[in-house]
Amino acid sequence: MRAAVYRRPGPAAEVLEVVELEVPEPGPGQVRVRIATSGINPTDWKTRAGFAGRTPDWFQVPHHDGAGVVDAVGDGVTDLQVGQRVWLYLAAFHNRYGTAAEFAVVPAERAVPLPDGASDDLGACLGIPALTAAHCLGGNPGELAGRTVLVAGGAGAVGHFAIELAKHAGARVVATVSSDEKRALAEKAGADLVVRYTDPDAARRIRDVAGPVDRIVEVALATNLDLDMAVLGAPGTIAVYATEGELALPVGEFMKANTTLEFVLLYGVSPHRLAAAVRWTSDALARGALSALPVLPHSLDEVARAHETAEQAPPGKVVLRLAAH
Structure with a gap:
């Protein structure tokens, strides 16, 4: 071969x-x-x-x-x-x-x-993008219905499937992007609101439209930390799937809000939780909820x-x- x-x-x-x-x-x-x-x-x-x-x-x-x-x-x-x-x-x-x-x-x-x-x-x-997205969303679509999810980097591969999986589960989805081209991709995936993360009023727009966010799927925690903290509800979860080097965390603020911070690398996910992500992805795929x-x-x-x-x-x-x- x-x-x-x-x-x-x-x-x-x-x-x-x-x-x-x-x-x-x-x-x-x-x-x-x-x-x-x-x-x-x-x-x-x-x-x-x-x-x-x-x-x-x-x-x-x-x-x-x-x-x-x-x-x-x-x-x-x-x-x-x-x-x-x-x-x-x-x-x-x-x-x-x-x-x-x-x-x-x-x-x-x-x-x-x-x-x-x-x-x-x-x-x-x-594969890796969709399963990472499902795991970052909590692995259980039944727990997302009626919740609000923020997807950072909504035009990327993980972001794309995080939007589609969350919408399929009945969540309200906000996405952040860096350009108009990427805004169009996130909107096509089904995001209810798309904002540029560099806009000075990004946090206000997210809060005004979506209210406190229950879960964040995060690609760049160091870059987006201030925005995340400004919109995340209490309690709330930030699931981080990419690295940016060293980062100082506001531990006290996280503790006051009972924030859960998850770091996700698919290679180390347990077989049980990986199988759950596969099931969620397969179900959404079978129902026509996922796109290339x-x-x-x-x-x-x-x-x-x-x-x-x-x-x-x-x-x-x-x-x-x-x-x-």
């Missing part, structure tokens, strides 16, 4: 190459998926670049997320069938075969049925260029298309 690999961390153009590999066989509890579309997340290019401090022991096929068709099943797999469309998550986690290849072999629980009405591009957009981000497609041979594009954090989702669309 043709696959993108890297054998050491470093710049995309220096370490990524497309090679021929033997098609891997699924072991017990695993499935093999013929990949149609492979999604690129920040964690994918950051790991390749060396920010995770890991060097492959032989080679690594990158990318956690993707969509395709089950090609073979290992012993003990009963919930998936050959020929079934699926979306994948955490494919490259403790696994040599990520989705940047014609085939990937993954544990069966990381391959989730993809409805006929959902495109491969949408399937490849899910604007897609920036590349071929497998353009994998280095695709990584370089993803590093620039453009609006939308950078993907590799391995099958005809």
